Amino acid sequence: MSEFEPVLTARWGMDAPVGIDAYERTGGYQAMKKALAMDPNDVIEEVKASGLRGRGGAGFPTGQKWAFVPQDTCKPVYLVVNFDESEPGTFNNRELVERDPHQLIEGIVIAAHAIRCHTAFVYTRGEFLYPGTVLEQAVAEAYARGHVGRAIAGTDFDVDIVIHRGAGAYICGEETALLDSLEGRRGQPRLRPPFPVVAGVYQAPTAINNVETLSNVPHIIERGAEWYTGIGTEKSAGPKMFSVSGKVNRPGNYEAPMGTPARMLIEEHAGGVLDGRRVKAWTPGGSSTPLLTEEHLDTPMDFESVQAVGSLLGTAAMMVLDDRDCVVDAVLRMTEFYAHESCGKCTPCREGTWWMTKVLRRIQNGLGRKEDMPLMEDVGDNILFKAFCALADGAVSPIQSSLQYFRDEYDEHVRLGRCPFEEGSPLGAAGQPEAGTQAATPGTETATGQVGEPEQGHVSLGEALE
């Protein structure tokens, strides 16, 4: 895979967004025509054979999901495109749509044909004002050209694409919460089973796919499963979008084969760490995947390899912290995000993320106690795999992994009674504290007695969650 030829980003050199003329001129909508001439089952078989796995994080085989859609229920079948990209650090769907929206639309039409669906919903993140507009315009172009709508490309296949804008809730990226939100209800996850593929939108069979997943589909149809499996690894086939951000010289989205080592993505694609510093910690797949460290940089970025080192590929969103960054501060921010975005439905997530935010903020403010670290470990254990959906598991990831790899940094906060990285601190410029030396410094025992007293007499919820 030395010479990787861009697939999903092939048109990224062109003026963005790529309009329908430019898209067609460069071979666009040919795959759709090819697919429409095929039997739907053959399309599914082709996608199955390609080994394409869902890019939304779970990595479920796409062809298999389509094959599970029951066709004998007397109910319509729906396709829902999850464009509610909200995971901190993840921004590839947005750019895929902003630059090349027709690639997604073509993927939608092919998928719709495969599962015999005549209405596809694109659930678009509420904050995506611009990408949403780009997509709306592209869909209008595709309708005008007869690629969407009635009797597509001269066949008897019809599909409508409905763009639905969310109202700004991370939880609505969770597929069942997305369905409730799409139906006009409060976005909270549904009980499973029944799974969406059996009872999704309006209790009808529904396939839910990520934007990046569907953007792969035209290429698989056009160039064949065999070509596709030649990219990436055996179990994680194909090209992958990597969103690299944080302390790197060139943050951005980079397309590379599945299995590309993290180090290559950070150092070559993203131009290395800012100011030549060392990588201290990084997320392989967004803030909900356990943090990894410098020693994991040679991990191939595919589903299996990342899991083997104790994390998850997730959405392949790599946020890089360098040696001047405070891990406690970073984890606090991530945890605050999850506390803010917790839907409130289940107890461990609602109360646990709130609690952890409070403890982390207290530590960061210099009021940490020695018992806070075992407390967070235990509470993390009480949340993990015990909440209604995976949001809470994601919330626990940065806490547990940072306690695993950076426990000394927490201890240092407690010992000093302040953040060692704060302005004016001797460590502020020196980078990571050396645990051995500082742990021995006497006389700075944290004033645990103050811990029970609130900073203010009355903390309103609004303030507390800010």
Next chain:
Amino acid sequence: MSEDLATLTIDGKEISVPAGTLIIRAAEQLGIEIPRFCDHPYLDPAGSCRQCYVEVEGQRKLMTSCTTPVTEDMVVRTQFSSDQVHKAQVATLEFLLLNHPLDCPICDRGGECPLQDQALAFGPGESRYVEPKRNYEKPLYLSPLVALDRERCVLCARCTRFCDQISGDRFIELFDRGAAEQVSISPGEDFQSPFSGNTIQICPVGALTAVPYRFVARPFDLKSADTVCAHCSAGCNIRSDLRRGQVVRNLARENDHVNDAWICDKGRFAFSHPDSADRLRTPLLRRRGLEPVSFRDAFGAVAEWSRTGRVAFLTGGRLLDEDAYALSKLARVTFATNDVDHRRYRSDDVPELVEAQQAAGMSVTNGDVERAGAIVVVGLDAEQEVPILHLRIRKAARRGAKVFVIHSRRTRLWDVAEHLLVAPGMESSVLEALGPEAATAGESPGAASSQIERARASLRDAQGGVLVLAGTRLAESAGGVSQALALAAALGGRFTFVPRRAGDRGALRAGVHPSLLPGGRRVMVAEERAEVETVWGGPLPAEAGRDAHGILEAAARREVDVLYLVGVDPLRDFPDAALARRALENVRYKVVQDAVAGTHAPYADVMLPATPPLEQDGHLTNWEGRSQRVRPLRAPAGVARPDWQIFQELSEAMERDLGLRAGVERLQKEAAPLLADRVVDLSGLGRSTATSTLGDAGDGLILFTYPLLVDEGTLSDGADELKRALEDDPFVEVHPDDAGRLGLADGAPATLTTPAGSATVPVRITPHVAHGSAFVPFNQPGLPTNLLLSGRFISPVTVQPAESELGAA
């Protein structure tokens, strides 16, 4: 063993339950209580509180037992055999307590709180949470009845799910998210559900509290007794809690044959009536005024008046079965008259045989309603009249039953039923048109023909049986009852009346009826009458008596000398206030037997203090024909005594022993064979044609009326919060087309003029009443609607903008 059973072990104990049973329910059957908050057996599983974790062998994660159905050979371990489960449950409890205030000592729920109980049983003694708790303003009044303390709320969503799944009126909802998630209501909205109190009862903490009960009592202060609600014919099983002899709250008891786990707000909150200032505690005899006398003197007076005079008996719908039986016997045996009635419709309106059948035993049950394939509701606003039946119909609809409502006003079944809005009195024509053999569907007035056509097809194809549930108001539509029976028969379904009042069915069964004796035996059929004569001894009068309307007319003409009123106030209850007044003015002697003095007290010559159900042992028969035990919760006030006992003693004063002196058990034993289920053959019943009762209304409208759930009825006396929450001021509803034609403006006063009288009330313009009709609730404050009626609950009416308004325009 059926193949639909699954056998599993829980904590090593084996059990077989129907496949699909939830683990938490299976565990209950083994006596293993898995802690829970969001789970409720009558709500869909939610899995949101995460308290009920169990370990299931072969599963990587712990499972919530309230959402996981059992499977064959499943091995389940609860907190009693799994440390992992125990830790998870303690953890959830710790999470729930993070933000829970420590105000148990002043919380209404303290002492009967699942959260408190579980915290005591296995919760951590001290919290590891040292941060400030979240604060909310408290309480938040969701309505005059329901106050919400958001700090105590554990967000189990039982209340919001109840409103969504059971009552279907989603006034309250979860707002915001994360730790800020809270139950709330839209600004300016009121939790105007007649079922709102159920959310209080199912709240697993003290978050939802009943305003009338706030800070009133502690559980250990209360004396509780199981009884049956006497507000309507639903027969809900309730528990009454008394503090120092006064009822302070009613709770629903679970009975899936009757009320599942629910009661309406009237049943829950209207309990002060027996403690009214007008409560009768001693007999009163009119001398210079009404003066307290002994029962002996009172009976002496009644005996003297009636020894030579003609006596007629009227009662309402609130007698216990035993009282109704004794009244039926008293009238026939002691006074040799069949002038006894409890009804408000006319004898001619309902074929006697149909009433006989209804009196003869149980007919359609709640279970039948729940399992029906299609339900036709006619002449009944179930939510307002028999609220728990409304919930059962909703439950049936959720299970797939097709529901049709033939009514002149859209009911709150609107979201689960198709309403055929029909002009008042024309219900019979729609019933006729719905029959599978009806000629054309184009002819029925009121409802659109396409709608009739659809309904007819749907009824024809209904799987699982058709039920026709008729309110007694169907009697107002000429031929309505026989059309309803014919429709049910043609569809292979069943018909039943759903009377409104708690004692209606029992009174019918006991023969408080001018031509029916106990068990529906006809007075004029010698062999049926003989069956009763055998038990009662001696010949009984063989001619049918007068119905209630006839009795009042006779009284007004001075053809009655003694009018004996048992638990009824004709001035308020009968659909002709003027006739009732004339009757009371003209009849020589008025005997009033009641628990509380009504508006007719000034006419009374003697008043006999009876006990309300609260102070009496007996039974009530609900609309299904199900007889249920009512228990005395306290001693009678003063010398008040049960109606049946008064009848016995009066009869003794007349030197005729009713044979009931030995007590209520003796009475029940005597009545049992007469009230045993009988088969009444309806095949001889003719079918009357559907015609309008009123004829052409011309330019006017047809007024129709029925009592709303919460009104000025005396049983709601003292329930101030309930009235503030749910009682409407008087109004008249007219269709927009009629309003336009008549120049009526929404909200502006209009004058209603009927042959009986006139009244001015504000107009509500709504498409939810039938064309050509005007709905006025029967008894809202300031407007006793029977002033406008001439013997029926419908009447021609002209509606005009009120003069004052015209002048201003």
